[in-house]
């Protein structure tokens with residue numbers, strides 16, 4: 443089962459709707475990888491005892507873990523948190539989220555500043571690189587349970603756009619430019 447991702451339309455309708463373009467413009471895992479977005483599909487029923495998850499955590503140094511059950515009963519300032527999640531931002535570190543139940547949308551900006559919507563469901567683990575502009579919303583199912591992973595003491599600070607001078611943003615842009623190759627004129 444592969445992850446579904448697509449370019450978003452420009453409409454201001456409910457953020458929880460899919461916002462496909464017409465016709466649909468799907469985005470491949472390769473395209474996401476070029477932006478530094480990584481993806482695994484794991485067995486969400488086995489997260490407490492999953493060798494594959496353990497391997498990823500060990501390989502990438504993710505020693506911190508907690509669970510975020512995104513519903514009004516369990517989250518203080520639920521509405522405010524959702525608003526903040528959907529405000530375009532970056533972090534100084536990777537954002538690692540593993541969906542255990544429910545579903546939701548991670549939106550990331552591509553190289554041309556277009557929004558790509560990534561639909562995560564139970565079993566999807568994604569890593570957003572430090573410095574990528576992104577946001578998150580629930581979809582119409584209105585519920586998600588996420589595992590949050592981190593290397594070291596967790597820092598969740600969000601820096602809202604614009605962040606052109608943030609070191610993580612500059613580093614990210616440098617990496618992206620490197621992946622796009624040297625322009626012909628420079629040879």
Ligand SMILES: CSCCC(=O)C(=O)O
Nearest residue numbers: 527537539576577578600
């Ligand atoms: C609900 S986790 C995703 C929201 C987000 O971008 C963040 O926590 O920084």
Ligand SMILES: [Fe+2]
Nearest residue numbers: 531533537600
């Ligand atoms: Fe974030």
